[in-house]
Amino acid sequence: MSIFVSTQQEKVKNHSPESLYHHLLVFILSLGTPFVLYLSRHHDNNRLTSWDWVFNVLSPSRFLAVLILVLVVAWLLSRFSFYEKGKPLVLVVTSFVMASLFWSAPEVIIDSARYFTQAKHLKLYGIGYFSEEWGKSIFAWTDLPLIPFLYGLVFKFLGEHRILIQALNTAFYALTVLLTYQLGRTLWDEEVGIWGGWLLLGFPYLYTQVPLMLVDVSTMFFFMLAVVTCLNALKKGGVSRTLLASFSLFLIFYVKYSSWMFLTVIPVICAYFMFQNPVLTIRRGGALAVLSLVLIGILFMVYQDVFMEQIRFLMEYQKPGLKRWSESYVSTFLFQVHPFITAAALFSFVIAARKMDFRFLIISFLFLLFLFLQIKRIRYTLPIFPMFALMAAYGIGVIQNRVLKKHLIFSIVGTSFAVAFVGFLPLLKSLGVKNLLDAGMYLNTLSAENVEVQTLAADNAVVNPDLGVSVLDIYTDRKIYYEKKEISPQKVEQIKGSSLRFTWEYPVPDYYSVVKGNNIMDGLVVISDKIDSPMPESLDKKIRHYPFKKTFQQSSNIFQHQTFITVYHK
Helix, strand or coil: CHHHHHHHHHHHHHCCHHHHHHHHHHHHHHHHHHHHHHHCHHHCCCCCCCHHHHHHHCCHHHHHHHHHHHHHHHHHHHCCCHHHCCHHHHHHHHHHHHHHCCCCCCCCCCCHHHHHHHHHHHHHHCHHHHHHHECCCECCCCCCCHHHHHHHHHHHHHCCCHHHHHHHHHHHHHHHHHHHHHHHHHHCCHHHHHHHHHHHHHCHHHHHHCCCCCCHHHHHHHHHHHHHHHHHHHHHCCHHHHHHHHHHHHHHHCCCCCHHHHCCHHHHHHHHHHHHCHHHHHHHHHHHHHHHHHHHHHHHHHCHHHHHHHHHHHHHHHHHHCCCCCCCHHHHHHHCCCHHHHHHHHHHHHHHHHHCCCHHHHHHHHHHHHHHHCCCCHHHHHHHHHHHHHHHHHHHCCCCCHHHHHHHHHHHHHHHHHHHHHHHHHHHHHCCCHHHHHHHHHHHHCCCCEEEEEEECCCCCCCCCCHHHHHHHHHCCCEEECCCCCCCHHHHHHCCCCCCCHHHHCCCCHHHCCCCCCCCCCEEEEEECCCCCCCCHHHHHHHCCCCEEEEECCCCCCCCCCCEEEEEEC
């Protein structure tokens, strides 16, 4: 009887004039905020999905129509609770489906060539060769081996198809949403956990990273896995939990060098449990630390020379360059993250301070550390987005009206998805790098089996077009051949401080080499950074053997570097 009365009171409260006013306010603010950002878009200095660039390909009127539609849907969803049965499953499936709609994006960040190349070495030559030659004959730059190893296993056992890597990264994203829910539920309750998970869908920039053959989304997943498993090991103990947490720490340690900084949150978690039970925490924490260090140390000793050289290079080259390659906090936390999430996350500090809630420091510590260290590169910030989502969920928890809370959160998710899907995705597809995707798809329609690739670089080229060979290989199942070119010492000296330096130091893999007399070419691809680049006489002679050609010359004129493709075939 009391439950029935409580439900009836909730219904009356949700349909009161005051409640309707609040719903209308959420709708108006959700509709107006993106247009305030639109008017201020010149403040967005994101290096990939700046709103200033987005509205070169997206009309405000179309965006308004889509925005109104998603906000109406958000309001309708808030009136129902059918999705609340099996909440975590609904959350995982929804996040996977939403992110998979971005699979058509091209590889817009050229770092993907490195990860593809490392993975293809494993596929062609096996796990033993990868383990022996990674960082030696397999060019590793400043990468760590875990993610290229996983990509290589996918290629070897399931096939060399980009969509499989996209499915894997989308699964990492969806599971990160689940881990966000799990962390919130463990620290507080089901309410904070589930809304933290939903709010992770309110980061438009994240959708653009899921389909790319990079390591940022996987770093986010392995970091959250380490946090959740360590929290459970320290809270509940047990051999299996300690083993899982130790292995999770081992994994995140070898995903990306920047992830080492994320591990500073583990002592914060230990400190929280120390206040509750010092003796038990020291025992559990000690076992966790020893086992983790043993696992990490074994692999570190195997690749000690490679790792130490990479660390030295990071300190000399990448650390000074971070100041030049950064984006503003305004760009990241107002344009690339829904502003309501940022507002709620900042408000959550007030709520936590009033409650003297030490648990809040676990999810806010890294955000505060990033502010203190002035780390502004969004790709380094991305792995802490789940923590930021939980901070926002904690702040939004002050809203007592459950339907209003759902309306607000679904409006955030809907608006963010609209920005990413009708704004960010078309922008990415308008970039010149999509020519490589289109050329690869075109090659797959031809009868040509063996395709020779030639690259042409202008004197002032900022990116080595040789990198396009591996990126093209991502999209096509044809056999590609390419003869390496020597980079002049003058060019090497010129690009020493460039953020694109690796493209000139990247050695085109030997598996593209032509074996004299054994390979008959039935196709030719020319990659250049200028339309109508002058052809060397030797290349001009080869072109005459092919009666048909197809050009791919899309250009957004956003970036200095352009990629133009011409396919010649019989």
